[in-house]
Structures are given as C-alpha cells and as structure tokens.
C-alpha cells in the first residue's frame with residue numbers, strides 16, 4: 001500500500017528536568033508522566049540509579065497509557081532545554097534532626113546543581129525542593145543569577161495541603177470544600193492563617209473552637225517531623241511530589257493559580273531580600289506577582305520572625321560556602 005512521505009518537521013516536546021532521583025524526585029517523575037504533562041529527565045549522582053528508575057517508569061507506559069519519555073542520566077547535558085528544572089538533590093533529615101541541620105550538607109549540592117542545570121537550560125524556571133527550603137531557594141537564585149520571578153521554592157502547598165487534610169479529618173468532611181493558607185518559612189516558624197482557611201468559603205474560626213484549631217496548627221507545623229519519626233530513614237515524598245507537580249502544572253498550562261510558594265519578596269509584607277512562603281500568582285513565567293494580603297499585626301510579626309530566621313541561615317550558609 002502506498003503511503004505519503006514522512007514529515008520532516010521535528011517536534012520538541014516540553015521537558016522537565018528533575019535533579020535528584022531519590023524518593024521525591026522519582027515520585028515526581030511518575031506524577032508528571034502519568035498526568036501527561038511533559039517528558040522528564042531524571043538526573044542523579046548515583047551511576048545507574050536514575051537510568052533504572054527511568055526505565056522502570058517507561059515500562060509502566062503499557063499499563064498507564066501515556067507517551068511521555070522518561071530519561072535517566074548522570075550528565076547535565078542530557079537535561080538541556082528543559083522548561084522547568086526541579087532540584088530535589090541532597091540529604092533528607094532523620095529522626096531528631098531539624099531541617100536546618102541539613103544546611104551544611106545540602107548548600108553546596110544545591111548551588112552546584114542549580115548552576116549546572118541552568119547552564120544547560122538558561123530559560124528554565126527553577127523549583128527548589130531540597131531542605132532547608134527557603135535558604136536553599138535563595139542560594140540557588142543567587143548562584144544562577146536568573147530573575148527571581150523564575151525561582152520558586154516548594155513548601156507552602158505541602159504545608160497548606162497538610163492543614164487542609166487535618167481540617168477535613170477533624171470535621172469528617174470532604175477535602176473538596178477545604179482551602180487552607182499557610183505562609184512563612186518551611187519549618188517550625190511557618191505561619192498557618194486560620195482566618196484565611198475555609199470550608200466552602202466559611203472560615204474555620206466559625207466552625208472549630210480555638211483549642212482545636214491550635215491543635216491542628218501544631219500538627220501542621222510538625223507535619224514533616226511526624227512522618228520522619230514514622231519512616232525513620234527519611235521524610236515524606238508522596239505529598240511533596242504532588243505539591244511540586246501542581247506547581248509544574250500551573251506553569252506549563254499557564255493557569256494563573258494562586259499558590260503559596262517560597263518567592264522573592266521586595267517590600268511585600270515589610271520583607272525584603274529573602275525567599276519566604278507568600279501567596280503568589282503562578283503562570284508560565286513563574287511568579288507573576290506576590291499577592292499582598294491585609295494581615296493582622298500578629299500575623300505580620302510571625303512572618304517577620306520567620307523571615308529573620310531564614311536570613312540568619314542564609315548568612316550562615318554563605319559563610320560555609322565561602
């Protein structure tokens with residue numbers, strides 16, 4: 001049977017590079033591929049590991065019925081021309097550690113990874129996951145020198161999702177109606193905002209007493225540590241991967257979503273020159289705008305305390321790197 005000649009037009013599929021093919025990175029690759037969002041290049045320092053994970057994910061395509069390519073590599077050249085680079089490389093904490101205890105070991109890893117990845121994908125949007133999150137996001141921005149709107153840290157979506165889950169569990173209701181807001185740094189000084197946390201638009205302050213809300217806030221603040229204590233060898237990865245994936249979706253589909261992310265603030269909330277969790281409009285270029293909410297004096301003060309702690313750790317990290 002005669003067939004028409006093959007078109008010579010080459011299509012370049014959208015690709016996301018994920019640096020660090022551990023628990024968060026590999027779960028994220030699975031989410032991106034199964035949602036059909038983009039091709040994925042998984043990079044890790046361990047020889048063979050990202051290649052094995054990628055092949056395993058590819059072999060699921062017959063069942064999952066998606067056509068995304070997943071490549072595993074140890075070479076940054078293979079990540080070239082990614083639209084988004086996600087950095088999950090580095091150590092997770094173990095029981096008894098705070099996220100800040102990872103500062104020394106992860107700072108150099110993140111700086112090197114960000115520089116290498118952006119050298120091959122100079123127009124990419126950079127999403128940082130490695131802890132301590134807010135500090136690592138600042139270091140990655142400074143190391144790459146790309147506009148701050150293109151650098152985002154993932155934490156607020158995860159912390160908000162945890163708060164939403166605990167609210168739904170307490171009320172015995174569907175998560176579908178719940179929307180919670182958690183701002184500030186990704187640590188003990190995070191700032192959950194109950195009056196902006198609602199069930200179908202009704203603030204939880206109308207539905208739960210103060211002691212119950214405080215209990216749910218405390219569990220949210222301790223959400224990461226609760227899982228580290230249970231797992232013993234590392235931290236959460238399913239909910240973190242889902243959270244990063246929602247940011248990737250907002251960017252690739254240019255959704256203009258309002259999301260709490262660690263973004264660079266330049267005067268908003270009386271904060272300057274720091275990356276911290278604030279509500280942002282997210283679109284194809286990264287952060288379109290930081291939304292300035294009317295916060296109470298107490299909420300503003302809590303954000304200041306949170307930002308001051310991040311600043312101190314940025315300074316410590318810079319001294320270590322020097």
Ligand SMILES: NC(=O)c1ccc[n+]([C@@H]2O[C@H](COP(=O)([O-])OP(=O)(O)OC[C@H]3O[C@@H](n4cnc5c(N)ncnc54)[C@H](O)[C@@H]3O)[C@@H](O)[C@H]2O)c1
Nearest residue numbers: 020021022023024044045089090091092129130131154240
């Ligand atoms: N921001 C958040 O909300 C959030 C959520 C979960 C995890 N995390 C953080 O993400 C990081 C990864 O967590 P995980 O559970 O996936 O850890 P993991 O140990 O499972 O994976 C980390 C991977 O990074 C790789 N790696 C180490 N150095 C590297 C380098 N120089 N270049 C490339 N790859 C390198 C390791 O080989 C490993 O495969 C940790 O710092 C963790 O604390 C943050």
Ligand SMILES: O=C(O)C[C@H](O)C(=O)O
Nearest residue numbers: 093131223224225235236
């Ligand atoms: O708690 C951790 O160390 C991992 C992550 O930051 C989390 O919140 O799950």
